[in-house]
Amino acid sequence: MKALRWHGVKDLRLENIEEPKALKGKVKIKVEWCGICGSDLHEYTAGPIFIPEGAPHPITGEKAPIVMGHEFSGQVVEVGEGVTKVQAGDRVVVEPIYACGECEACRQGKYNLCSTMGFLGLAGGGGGFSEYVAAEEYMVHKIPDNVSYEQGALVEPSAVALHAVRQSKLKVGDRAAVFGTGPIGLLVIEALKASGAAEIYAVELSEQRRKKAEELGAIGLDPSQVDVVKELHERTNGGVDVAYEVTGVPPVLTNAIHSTCLGGEVMIVSIFEREAPIMPNDIVMKERTMKGIIGYRDVFPAVISLMEKGYFPADKLVTKRIKLDEVVTEGFDTLLSEKNQVKILVKAE
Numbered sequence: 001m002k003a004l005r006w007h008g009v010k011d012l013r014l015e016n017i018e019e020p021k022a023l024k025g026k027v028k029i030k031v032e033w034c035g036i037c038g039s040d041l042h043e044y045t046a047g048p049i050f051i052p053e054g055a056p057h058p059i060t061g062e063k064a065p066i067v068m069g070h071e072f073s074g075q076v077v078e079v080g081e082g083v084t085k086v087q088a089g090d091r092v093v094v095e096p097i098y099a100c101g102e103c104e105a106c107r108q109g110k111y112n113l114c115s116t117m118g119f120l121g122l123a124g125g126g127g128g129f130s131e132y133v134a135a136e137e138y139m140v141h142k143i144p145d146n147v148s149y150e151q152g153a154l155v156e157p158s159a160v161a162l163h164a165v166r167q168s169k170l171k172v173g174d175r176a177a178v179f180g181t182g183p184i185g186l187l188v189i190e191a192l193k194a195s196g197a198a199e200i201y202a203v204e205l206s207e208q209r210r211k212k213a214e215e216l217g218a219i220g221l222d223p224s225q226v227d228v229v230k231e232l233h234e235r236t237n238g239g240v241d242v243a244y245e246v247t248g249v250p251p252v253l254t255n256a257i258h259s260t261c262l263g264g265e266v267m268i269v270s271i272f273e274r275e276a277p278i279m280p281n282d283i284v285m286k287e288r289t290m291k292g293i294i295g296y297r298d299v300f301p302a303v304i305s306l307m308e309k310g311y312f313p314a315d316k317l318v319t320k321r322i323k324l325d326e327v328v329t330e331g332f333d334t335l336l337s338e339k340n341q342v343k344i345l346v347k348a349e
């Protein structure tokens with residue numbers, strides 16, 4: 001079968017590899033759609049980050065070259081011995097987290113914080129940029145008939161956004177600000193809508209991305225035109241209840257802190273490439289809190305239910321659909337050069 005494998009920085013190859021088998025405990029899936037993620041882009045331009053190179057991943061036992069793609073949907077074609085959760089013909093999405101099941105985080109049920117956590121599609125186990133994947137039974141979630149395969153490919157990134165909002169102190173009727181409206185920031189806006197936020201501000205430099213946020217119902221603010229902190233305090237009469245930092249840019253974190261109200265909260269949803277200096281008194285003097293989240297846990301069923309109600313809409317968030325043959329030129333390279341792209345989906349054929 002055809003599969004896109006990471007061999008090195010700027011070296012992704014579409015190759016012919018052996019089809020995976022439905023071994024014991026595994027679910028063989030014919031992939032329908034797979035989204036290109038920001039972390040896939042990072043692996044392409046500056047990897048390896050999550051991809052094991054040299055030493056194999058402790059859980060999968062695999063190392064580069066690795067099949068990529070972790071945001072996918074598909075149909076079950078075969079199940080291995082002992083599998084009871086799904087059967088051939090079921091429409092599914094994959095929650096691509098490998099966890100050891102034994103470390104402190106795993107014992108606490110926080111499998112996304114597992115000390116040897118790995119992603120299917122980055123750490124081994126096949127990936128969605130191929131025709132078939134054999135995933136572990138526990139990773140598979142059924143999707144209902146009114147959630148399309150395209151929509152299903154958005155469950156994984158939407159789970160990050162929903163986890164971020166669920167872990168925050170946001171309450172129905174609260175006001176929130178999202179700093180950075182790339183794909184995850186836009187999905188955070190959707191999660192906030194679903195959570196009953198009364199006002200959602202979207203702080204974004206790129207006009208195209210800001211427009212997209214407004215299309216989803218947020219109030220766009222252009223930090224090159226207005227003093228965002230002042231503006232947010234004026235509009236909300238004292239600051240937003242929760243600010244979500246989704247840029248990974250140090251000065252933006254400072255703005256996010258300053259934009260919150262007394263006792264407000266900053267949620268860090270991004271990965272930072274360098275240190276971000278902050279003034280602790282900004283937290284102390286207003287009794288604010290700051291918290292981080294990584295990935296998600298236990299939220300796939302909730303995301304799927306919200307999608308049945310129309311949240312995280314693929315028709316607004318998917319900006320391009322391509323085929324596996326075009327994944328590098330029309331997918332990865334396009335995402336690097338065109339800021340108006342949100343999610344590019346790849347059809348596995």
Ligand SMILES: [Zn+2]
Pocket residue numbers: 037038039070071156157
């Ligand atoms: Zn991802």
Ligand SMILES: [Zn+2]
Pocket residue numbers: 099100101102103104105106113114115116117
């Ligand atoms: Zn663990």
